[in-house]
Amino acid sequence: MGGDHGLPVTIPAAISFVNREPDAELILVGLEDRIRAELQKHKALNHPRLSILHASEVVTMDDALEVALRRKKDSSMRVAIQLVKDEKARACVSAGNTGALMAISRYVLKTMSGVERPAICSILPNQKGGPTYMLDLGANVDCEPHHLHQFAIMGSALVAAMEDVAKPTIGLLNVGAEDIKGTEVVKQTAELLRADHASGLLNFYGNVEGSDIFKGTTDIVVCDGFVGNITLKASEGLARFFKSVLTAELKSSVFSLLGALLARAALKRISRRLNPSRYNGASLLGLRGLVFKSHGGADIYSYEWAIKRAFDAVKYDVMSRIANKMQGLMPHDGQS
């Protein structure tokens, strides 16, 4: 039900995904009548791998956490997460209110052993052609060193599972590469990570700068949710700006239009490689269950990527692989 566009985006994306992926089954959670109408519109009302589960309420983007969590007990978000808890679904995908999604997920699913604060982790494209995993992207605006330390551990476990890399490299986002740079929180986090590196638990590369995210210097970039959210949104904004300049200039004359026509295969590849839609679908990390957050403004194509991300996480059994990995990595005094 969520996101800026609601069902006109989420339903067609769901239909397209199940048609593309014969092993996928989706349960559409929300206002039954409206879901039914939207399915009908796309002639998919009787799709064998699409079912509907009615939920009478919807968490809005403006709902306070308190309202989402305590009052709307039959919200689509809550019911969908409960499906994961009850093992009737293997993952939950939502484009709704991020704060509410995190709060309800924590409340219903609980955090993994040793995790104090779940984090939001997403991937960004880099110049090496691979993904850079970045966390936290907004769940925790104020972080202590041990929180950032846990993010590094969770990120490491996720990348090990998703990318099949034994010891993914971890970079700590900072204003410079040198140890003396940065805030006290970052300096103390670096000390914790250096200790883990020395004992062979984690592969800590050191401090990285903003530019390293897109260079692909490390597999994982760790930061607090304030910096992460702002950096991510600034990058998305810049990507949109690029695209608008590219489009406007190529349409500016007959010559450039002709040129664009000739180079259209290349332009298509450029657009595909730089398309932020492909990187939609952030994982809520550190929970006892898989929950994925789509960008609120996602279009159909983009929302389908978020579903695919969740599907792949199930396929690669990321949940138990992370849990196993975490057990080995978490400091024993940090057990909750």
Place this chain on the structure above:
Amino acid sequence: MGGDHGLPVTIPAAISFVNREPDAELILVGLEDRIRAELQKHKALNHPRLSILHASEVVTMDDALEVALRRKKDSSMRVAIQLVKDEKARACVSAGNTGALMAISRYVLKTMSGVERPAICSILPNQKGGPTYMLDLGANVDCEPHHLHQFAIMGSALVAAMEDVAKPTIGLLNVGAEDIKGTEVVKQTAELLRADHASGLLNFYGNVEGSDIFKGTTDIVVCDGFVGNITLKASEGLARFFKSVLTAELKSSVFSLLGALLARAALKRISRRLNPSRYNGASLLGLRGLVFKSHGGADIYSYEWAIKRAFDAVKYDVMSRIANKMQGLMPHDGQS
């Protein structure tokens, strides 16, 4: 002498700039023999508007602040800033160590009345076609609300002077637009800014998100130096990534090459509009004198933009306009 490339970048940029700008006079500060040799190479040894001032030492990128400030008293950086102090130069431009440039500038020039911490302010392009001024970009990694408040005042004074806007709009960089979002520091800063807005001192728009920087939602974006530095460098990294994808894909086939040839005017305009070089030259704001910092990695073209930025600031009498503006804006209990 500074930057990643030193004289092979700074000297040709200086020559190009004085040739383009008949009112400009530049004093080249540093190791005389090497400057002389570089000028000779470009047949500009006897240029009537280029002079050399010898300084026997050079601050390196690795020098600790202590070394730059206390030991290297005859560094090119120190000597150049002293020229501004002595009113023998109207502005100083450097591509050197940012921390050292700020520390020496503070020590030699002192801060303006009411300014506790100078900030680094630069411009970024936005979709509206204008510049977005952003500060702080790295001088202050840990900030209190009253520091961010001062940055807003300084930024407002700078934009009023540079862009001739009476009441430039100010956005506070945050993880969401709503008042309840963000860290305690940001929330308290918003309160200070709302009070200034109510009394008509500043034009506070409210919270802005990362994407608003490139949308051009506000004339000024205020943040601490940690977030600002990381966001700026991430954006620069993404711009480089974008350029490399564009170049690689357009060269990938005969058709796309032909297309690129036909659309070359458009591609040139794209490259020009997105060229970060045009936005080189950050001002060190809040000092009793004009100091501009070029990106360390700047090429000749880019370094010339930093010189131009300093030249324009002198031409528009930014220094006294800011000082006047600041007197009206600074809270009287904040006087130092």
